[in-house]
Amino acid sequence: MLHAFQISKLKKIEGDDQPYWGTKRLNSVVGAMRLMEIWQCSISFGYGYVKAFMAEPLSSMDNEEFLDFMELNEDIAIEVESEGNRIEASNTEHIDERTDGLKFFQGMEFISLEKAEELYKAFAKANGFTVRIRNTRPGSRGSISSRQFVCSCQGFWKEKKEKDLATAKEQERRTLTRRCGCEATLVVKWDKKKKIWFAYKFSNNHNHLMVSPKSKCYLTSNKSMPVVAKNLVEKFNESGLPIGKVTTILGNMEGVNFSERDCYNHMRDKRRKDLVIGDAQAVVEYCRRKQTENPNFFYAIDCDKEDRMINFFWVEARGRLYYEKFGDVVVFDTTYRTNKYEMPLANFVGVNNHLQSIFFGCALLQDEQEESFVWLFKTWLEAMHGKAPISILTDQDKAIGNAVKRVFPDTSHRLCLWHITNKFPKKIGICKTGTGFQKEISNCIRESISPEAFEEGWKAVIEKYKLESHTWLNELYEIRNSWIPVYNRTIFFAGMNTTQRSESMHSFFDSFVNNGTTLREFVIKYEKALECRYLDEQEEQFASKYKFPTKVKSPLEFHGANVYTRNVFKLFQDELNEGIYMRTNELGIDGAYTIYEVSCFRKPERKYIVHINLDSLEGWCQCHLFEFKGILCRHLLGTLHKRDVEEIPAHFILPRWTKEVIYDMDISLPSKVGELPLILRNMVFYRMVNHLSTYLGASEETYHLIVGSVEEIYKKVVAIEGPIGVKNVEAPRHQEQTEHAPLQDPAISQTKGRKKDSSNVSRKGRIMSGVEASMKRRRKCSICKQFDHDARTCEQNQEC
Numbered sequence: 001m002l003h004a005f006q007i008s009k010l011k012k013i014e015g016d017d018q019p020y021w022g023t024k025r026l027n028s029v030v031g032a033m034r035l036m037e038i039w040q041c042s043i044s045f046g047y048g049y050v051k052a053f054m055a056e057p058l059s060s061m062d063n064e065e066f067l068d069f070m071e072l073n074e075d076i077a078i079e080v081e082s083e084g085n086r087i088e089a090s091n092t093e094h095i096d097e098r099t100d101g102l103k104f105f106q107g108m109e110f111i112s113l114e115k116a117e118e119l120y121k122a123f124a125k126a127n128g129f130t131v132r133i134r135n136t137r138p139g140s141r142g143s144i145s146s147r148q149f150v151c152s153c154q155g156f157w158k159e160k161k162e163k164d165l166a167t168a169k170e171q172e173r174r175t176l177t178r179r180c181g182c183e184a185t186l187v188v189k190w191d192k193k194k195k196i197w198f199a200y201k202f203s204n205n206h207n208h209l210m211v212s213p214k215s216k217c218y219l220t221s222n223k224s225m226p227v228v229a230k231n232l233v234e235k236f237n238e239s240g241l242p243i244g245k246v247t248t249i250l251g252n253m254e255g256v257n258f259s260e261r262d263c264y265n266h267m268r269d270k271r272r273k274d275l276v277i278g279d280a281q282a283v284v285e286y287c288r289r290k291q292t293e294n295p296n297f298f299y300a301i302d303c304d305k306e307d308r309m310i311n312f313f314w315v316e317a318r319g320r321l322y323y324e325k326f327g328d329v330v331v332f333d334t335t336y337r338t339n340k341y342e343m344p345l346a347n348f349v350g351v352n353n354h355l356q357s358i359f360f361g362c363a364l365l366q367d368e369q370e371e372s373f374v375w376l377f378k379t380w381l382e383a384m385h386g387k388a389p390i391s392i393l394t395d396q397d398k399a400i401g402n403a404v405k406r407v408f409p410d411t412s413h414r415l416c417l418w419h420i421t422n423k424f425p426k427k428i429g430i431c432k433t434g435t436g437f438q439k440e441i442s443n444c445i446r447e448s449i450s451p452e453a454f455e456e457g458w459k460a461v462i463e464k465y466k467l468e469s470h471t472w473l474n475e476l477y478e479i480r481n482s483w484i485p486v487y488n489r490t491i492f493f494a495g496m497n498t499t500q501r502s503e504s505m506h507s508f509f510d511s512f513v514n515n516g517t518t519l520r521e522f523v524i525k526y527e528k529a530l531e532c533r534y535l536d537e538q539e540e541q542f543a544s545k546y547k548f549p550t551k552v553k554s555p556l557e558f559h560g561a562n563v564y565t566r567n568v569f570k571l572f573q574d575e576l577n578e579g580i581y582m583r584t585n586e587l588g589i590d591g592a593y594t595i596y597e598v599s600c601f602r603k604p605e606r607k608y609i610v611h612i613n614l615d616s617l618e619g620w621c622q623c624h625l626f627e628f629k630g631i632l633c634r635h636l637l638g639t640l641h642k643r644d645v646e647e648i649p650a651h652f653i654l655p656r657w658t659k660e661v662i663y664d665m666d667i668s669l670p671s672k673v674g675e676l677p678l679i680l681r682n683m684v685f686y687r688m689v690n691h692l693s694t695y696l697g698a699s700e701e702t703y704h705l706i707v708g709s710v711e712e713i714y715k716k717v718v719a720i721e722g723p724i725g726v727k728n729v730e731a732p733r734h735q736e737q738t739e740h741a742p743l744q745d746p747a748i749s750q751t752k753g754r755k756k757d758s759s760n761v762s763r764k765g766r767i768m769s770g771v772e773a774s775m776k777r778r779r780k781c782s783i784c785k786q787f788d789h790d791a792r793t794c795e796q797n798q799e800c
Contacts, residue, residue: 315361
């Protein structure tokens with residue numbers, strides 16, 4: 001029969017021919033004396049243990065008497081073991097509270113090896129030194145026969161030399177040590193006959209100063225990092241916050257004693273533990289878990305013949321949902337490269353109804369070859385259910401351009417205007433001579449109101465500065481349709497001429513990742529970054545829905561404030577305020593449309609032609625702002641204002657800019673399901689199924705009700721729609737390769753990207769302008785303060 005005793009509670013566990021035993025505390029000497037009186041035994045006390053030597057065998061004792069004694073003395077807790085005449089009681093739960101009376105001696109016995117180590121460390125802490133394990137001797141069958149503990153000052157420091165890369169000579173390391181040959185030691189051995197651990201050898205002879213009570217907290221063995229601190233460090237790391245700040249936050253709490261270095265060491269150990277199976281394989285496991293939690297999470301991995309990761313693409317479920325509403329314009333950029341393998345991050349970025357940047361997915365590529373981009377675009381198109389964007393904006397890269405033509409043949413492709421114009425100072429030396437070329441060519445590119453006007457202005461500037469034979473300029477002119485704004489005004493690009501939205505996200509990611517970030521960490525931190533963006537989006541959604549602008553004067557403004565989101569309304573309001581002061585001159589009638597000539601009184605030479613149907617209020621303007629940006633231009637608004645129109649015509653309101661866009665993942669299923677995209681229907685359905693699955697274990701009746709109802713629904717659907725073949729479009733591409741072998745980590749990427757281009761970065765890390773980067777840096781001597789030489793070649797230095 002077996003009995004287990006707990007404080008103020010008695011548990012009885014039945015068993016066959018088992019001894020009496022329990023793990024309890026003996027809190028008082030009074031309780032021990034009563035135990036000696038009732039059981040007629042002698043008790044010896046030591047720190048952390050109590051031994052009672054029985055006068056008679058435990059098996060002959062009265063069981064009821066023992067139980068009565070335990071019930072009457074709840075403060076007494078013992079460990080009783082039926083081995084001859086000996087019982088033992090352990091009390092090591094509060095070692096730190098009583099260390100003054102702790103003493104060690106040769107022959108001292110311990111319940112276990114762990115208890116011996118715990119007690120010796122407590123003894124060392126109380127006396128101002130630290131302990132380490134010197135050696136452990138194995139016993140039979142994998143057991144331990146003995147272990148030696150020594151003072152951390154035992155032994156002597158061995159000098160280590162390292163090579164200096166500059167002089168190629170060995171130098172001694174500059175470091176500190178506490179090793180001074182201390183002889184303090186404790187050897188614990190296992191007694192096979194008594195079946196107990198005992199102190200075989202003990203010496204407390206130290207040849208160094210003991211640490212003072214105020215400095216004990218700096219000893220290595222006294223440092224402790226609680227679980228709360230470790231969890232906080234991990235959260236800080238995921239959120240891109242300095243993990244060393246955890247020390248500042250928890251440093252003043254009682255019982256907390258760790259340094260900033262301990263925080264970094266904890267993250268180092270956690271990374272090693274997470275990456276035991278490999279970085280790439282850890283990413284696969286993470287993505288599988290994410291896809292189990294949400295089937296709309298999509299990922300794909302491209303591998304080589306050796307099962308080494310080449311390309312990796314993933315998109316969150318929210319990104320796929322965003323694309324259903326805002327996927328008309330996509331910005332694609334690959335200039336960001338901050339991870340352990342220097343793989344460029346390829347972002348698919350869009351803009352939502354609050355003019356905020358949103359993500360449609362991203363990828364890490366091994367190289368920037370055409371085939372890699374073709375794989376990425378096809379995979380991304382598959383994730384978006386085959387829906388291609390209306391327009392896409394990228395950098396000037398031949399590989400990207402060819403891949404876009406192959407995968408998105410019907411999509412309008414534009415090049416980033418900023419990346420092209422930023423090359424002018426480098427390609428053309430005349431830009432930095434103060435001749436006015438930069439200003440004139442910029443006005444020609446940005447201010448031309450028609451393709452004909454641009455071509456005339458371009459030729460005039462080229463002839464003026466005699467650049468007719470400049471190869472680079474001639475190549476740009478040949479592809480003018482892909483980067484000059486006036487050629488793309490009739491195509492919707494959400495008002496974007498550059499990839500600035502994508503590049504602005506780079507600085508946002510810099511607060512989360514660095515050059516040492518592993519793939520698994522990158523994916524997790526990417527998710528955290530998206531959560532931060534989502535919170536900003538929710539805050540803006542609240543402001544647009546529940547707040548109203550104060551400076552609203554006209555009926556058109558009032559209607560625009562009710563329809564558009566807050567940020568879009570600001571753009572609309574600026575156009576309307578300018579349109580009120582526009583001069584309109586009726587030129588005539590062309591069928592159902594009236595033609596107006598509209599100009600600004602500040603720039604009367606810039607005139608735009610407006611066609612408008614006065615009955616249906618349909619029309620267009622020569623500036624094509626509505627077609628390009630989705631917001632009415634000042635010229636059309638001025639004409640409508642003159643006609644006393646009080647509301648924006650419905651055909652001039654783009655749904656993507658309004659407050660009523662439904663893309664929240666937490667919405668309930670509306671009555672008109674046909675208005676919802678397929679991915680949103682899946683999300684609503686999976687959420688309902690997940691909630692229903694929580695009731696499966698409630699009772700057998702509930703289980704049969706749920707399963708039976710689902711089977712009945714399935715039969716009805718099959719009867720209506722017919723059987724449909726199962727096709728898993730979400731199946732990752734790496735599945736067949738990873739079933740027999742784990743995925744190998746990618747190689748270090750050697751591609752073009754932001755990190756490699758250091759010519760635009762100043763010595764202080766500041767991004768320089770094109771003109772500044774094109775100017776040659778002059779050397780300045782630190783001795784004579786003159787230019788064109790340095791201290792090594794300075795004449796004054798040679799004279800000295």
